[in-house]
Amino acid sequence: MTFPLDSTHDPDLRSWVEGADDHSDFPIQNLPLGMFSPEDRSPRAAMAIGDYVLDLVAAADAGLIGGDAARIVRETGEQLNLLLAAGAPVRVELRQQVSRLLAVGSEHEAAARACLFAHTDVTMHLPAQIGDYTDFYVGVHHATNIGKLFRPDNPLLPNYKHVPIGYHGRASSIRPSGAPLKRPVGQQKGEEGPVFGPSKRLDYELEMGVWISQGNALGDPIDIASASEHIAGLSLFNDWSARDIQAWEYQPLGPFLSKSFLSTVSPWIVTAEALAPFRIAQPARPEGDPAPLPYLIDETDQASGAFAITLEVYLSSAKMRNQGLTDLKLSSGPASNMYWTVAQMVTHHTVNGCNLLPGDLLGTGTISAPDRSGYGSLMELSSGGKEPIDLPGGETRTFLEDGDRISLRGTLSAPGFRSIGFGACVGDVTPAREY
Amino acid sequence: MTFPLDSTHDPDLRSWVEGADDHSDFPIQNLPLGMFSPEDRSPRAAMAIGDYVLDLVAAADAGLIGGDAARIVRETGEQLNLLLAAGAPVRVELRQQVSRLLAVGSEHEAAARACLFAHTDVTMHLPAQIGDYTDFYVGVHHATNIGKLFRPDNPLLPNYKHVPIGYHGRASSIRPSGAPLKRPVGQQKGEEGPVFGPSKRLDYELEMGVWISQGNALGDPIDIASASEHIAGLSLFNDWSARDIQAWEYQPLGPFLSKSFLSTVSPWIVTAEALAPFRIAQPARPEGDPAPLPYLIDETDQASGAFAITLEVYLSSAKMRNQGLTDLKLSSGPASNMYWTVAQMVTHHTVNGCNLLPGDLLGTGTISAPDRSGYGSLMELSSGGKEPIDLPGGETRTFLEDGDRISLRGTLSAPGFRSIGFGACVGDVTPAREY
Known part of the structure; x- marks a missing residue:
């Protein structure tokens, strides 16, 4: 199209x-x-x-x-x-x-x-009633960075460059920008068996959200040439994550309670029409990477299926705000750091016959740049919690503390066009419940 | 309660x-x-x-x-x-x-x-609009049998006996009994990279479905003592699975397209009130197993949180039906082969603050008995496809063929009470689409 x-x-x-x-x-x-x-x-x-x-x-x-x-x-x-x-x-x-x-x-x-x-x-x-929410994992540098923490010599699994990896997420706990994040409580791995309490490794994840317009009937996949017609637009998306709960629970069936306590989406859908001037070619795959299977390849999608978006993340602590200090920019990088296009996500999702419905939301997964200036999570910025980040005012952070505020920003720019943005995607961390 | x-x-x-x-x-x-x-x-x-x-x-x-x-x-x-x-x-x-x-x-x-x-x-x-569907993995013998195929010496992962393992599933593709199953198409692992085509290892999974009545507010968990009040009733549930798609896609984030092409639920909710006479004690954990963390323990739930249900699976092929042959009973076993109660599933699901909504559906995961007579999937019955099953009329099966019909049955029985059941949970396998 x-x-x-x-x-x-x-x-x-x-x-x-x-x-x-x-x-x-x-x-x-x-x-x-x-x-x-x-x-x-x-x-x-x-x-x-x-x-x-x-x-x-x-x-x-x-x-x-x-x-x-x-x-x-x-x-x-x-x-x-x-x-x-x-x-x-x-x-x-x-x-x-x-x-x-x-x-x-x-x-x-x-x-x-x-x-x-x-x-x-x-x-x-929320702009729509979200029937189902699916989170992908197309941020190849994020997948590599996270993989390195577990498998330094072999960070990406063998399927990564063939399969747009995704998993089902929790729709009921998605909230618009501004909803408070109550620190989740749950099981974590202790020295002698599991321990129970508030997460100590609370993180954000910088993502884009993809809103589905027309759906497809069960059993009838959406082919790659028409996938873009099924995308209503994009928002910013913060897939808050409890890394300690995740590490203990996620084998063998994937993330569950480590994500389902809240996800924050910017409440405005920047429509496919507004996005049109900012379409760019999907970056070429690195030399030696396999070609995608034919069902995921479309010439128009390769030529214009990515977007010229600069994504930024800002953090302020309660102390910083009290002292009138400016938010710390944690990262800045292009949204084109995605190994698969949003059209490829849609087509892969339906290739087995799975039906998408209007208002469904797809997350891209965390979008990180190859270098530290564009890392999309604290897990990456702090090297798994080992290297604290300095905040203005003398504090440090490995993971999020109560009172911290994370703000995502996204700006679309192209020569000869007026830049546009997504509006706010903000959340404040509040203390865990009594437990 | x-x-x-x-x-x-x-x-x-x-x-x-x-x-x-x-x-x-x-x-x-x-x-x-x-x-x-x-x-x-x-x-x-x-x-x-x-x-x-x-x-x-x-x-x-x-x-x-x-x-x-x-x-x-x-x-x-x-x-x-x-x-x-x-x-x-x-x-x-x-x-x-x-x-x-x-x-x-x-x-x-x-x-x-x-x-x-x-x-x-x-x-x-479908009895309700299913906002979110979550599938658990509480069938301990199934988890052991599947684990043995990959890790003969260490089938259960270290978290299994502490965490009611679950993952988010696809709600949009759940259909009531009788909906046809179009064989899914997708990526599978080949000898030299992935191959693409219809699943050759199509399976059923014998599960129970748990319908949520009142939900909980985001951030406010449901404690174990009141979890039963949030359960409206049970149905039978067939979580059809494409084992070849699953094996290739599921690392590191869990099952996705291998499950989302269809799930079949029996359309009648057998209510908590109808279930009351059939409540039994949760079976004692084997000697040496760890005790659950306190948030998952309630005396009443341990005394009456399981159900006296006999679950059965029947298969008929198109040829068998044409010849007037009786369905083959593939398995029969008790639903109490669950390592966690349905109340524990509800409480664990919400312990991080995740909100359940009325009409949400929880699957138990495949319920298998310790011995072959009660295995809840073909993956187990055929030892991962290595040992074909004989059908009446001379056919054999490792996985499902086009024309096969799977019927689940569940019967509740208790001394001094009238037995009741769930009605039909049936699906016929139809050929894959052109691809």
Whole structure:
């Protein structure tokens, strides 16, 4: 498939919404989809513009958007699943109408202004009801770094370069940015048998989230040439992990309680349409690596299946915030450090006949750069807890302490286009329960 | 908690519904919950009685059942989740009313008769919308048998006797009994790198399914003393598995496409109330095994947290059915071959703060007996494919062939009580797609 550009991508397009043109994440070229609640009201569909939220239901009711887009926005209720299921044609129709509505020169500025809410006045929700959540492991440098901790001479297992490795995750405990992280309690390996208590090796994982639009019927795989049509957009995703619980529990069936206590997603879906200018070629495989099996190969996907995204992670401790110190940037690196494209993830997921549903979420797995400046977890940054990191103000960290705040950021940039971003993906660590 | 018996459990209770008294699975002492569709109508809540289905919505509308039970039945829509969320009090109220309605001597036999549909005339659905599905691995003999194939001297990993091992499964591909199994296609290990094609080592797994009633809030675990209150009931569960896909993909993050192509559940929830007479003590751990950590131990659960269920598996090939041959019984054994109770599964699942939701499904993992007569998978029965099984009519099997039908059966028996069962959990293997 192709990823058409239109007037909504024009870098010279400006919005009449105050501050939108200066907003690093949500200028008028972005228009991500989400679900919000104005005070005391039920959740409804929205697009972000600058520091504001456009109430799409109100805009539809006021006749400011029309056609199938308006009908589906009104029908979609408290989750975006119905809108996601409608696929690209309806998203494009909605994007083009909202772009005209919010652009300088709109005839309906006054009416549209009545549909705006300041972001600070609303509650953001998960954009969709997530039926199933799957986490992949496509960050090849992360897989290598983690593998080295266990198998220095042979970090990647024999299947890694053939299989987009993934596993089922817990959908019920995914929360939007801002949800507190209660330190999990559980079994860990002790010197003489297991011990029980709060995790002492609590970590974050820098990931991207992939939202599914149209699904597929059970038994009917999605081929690689059409996989992109099933992707509604991307978010930032923090797959918090308790490394001590994980080390003890994960054999032979994989991570379970070490992950299922919380995952944090940025609440705005940056749509496939907004992503179009930032598509880049999937990086060539290193010399000597095997070619993927044919079912995972598509020329267009290889040419444009990766994204020009810079991913960053910031940490602040409670003490740092009390002292007014700036967040520490833990890492910065490109999202293209993925061994497989998101389209390959979708196709592999369904090759056995497994059905995806609108609103399903796929995690990429931790995305790390080859060098330390872009490591996507504390497990890597602290070399498995052996090398503490210095924080501003004199503290050190191997793993997360109560009061720590992790913030993910992602910025999409391409020559000749307006940069856009994902908005916040933040979580604060709070103390474990009494146990 | 305790599991009270009442007049609904009276073994002498008889129903006016023809044949119900002779029905091995659904006499009036059972009254399992499910969702059915009469021809051309939308799904609705039901109870099974003999070869009939009682339309609970019609019974409520006719005033044959009342109170909270009737109100919630009417509100529950196309899935039982709302009824499950209401917990034991509403289930008990419903059970007692339906028991009186269907018992010999009921004043409302004529009116109730209008709410009955022959099982052969209706379509059964999944009883609930399954938010998340988790599969455990508590069948200790299965874990030992499988472990022996890889590690003859050390079949169980060090965590097994401390941790109720589990992993997240795929919810979207769970289907009720009768759904066809299209043979999955995928990557398998070849002599020189991976090969791609239909699975050649397709297997079933004999499991029980555990339905969650009330859930818990994120961050608030369910303690072992109250875990049983969160269990709505049990079904039979077949966790079909592609052993060749599994062997190649499962390291390091666990089973994924080897399981997610289909799981089959019996569509009737045999409720906690119906199960009450069949509770037995959890079998004592073998001499020398470690005691569970305190968070997993409750006196009542140890005294009555297992169930007197005989589980059986039957196979018929297309050729056997064509020749009119009887299904081959592959195995028979007790469900008490579980190293952990279902209450321990629930408590462990939530100990890290993970939230369960009404309608979530937990699989027990394959339940095998210590000896061959009760092995719960072909992987065990054929010693990893090395020892073919003889079928009536001259065929042999290591793994499943196209046209094979697997039927699970489960029967609950206890002295002084009427035996009950789960109904059908059946699936036919159909050919792989073109690839």
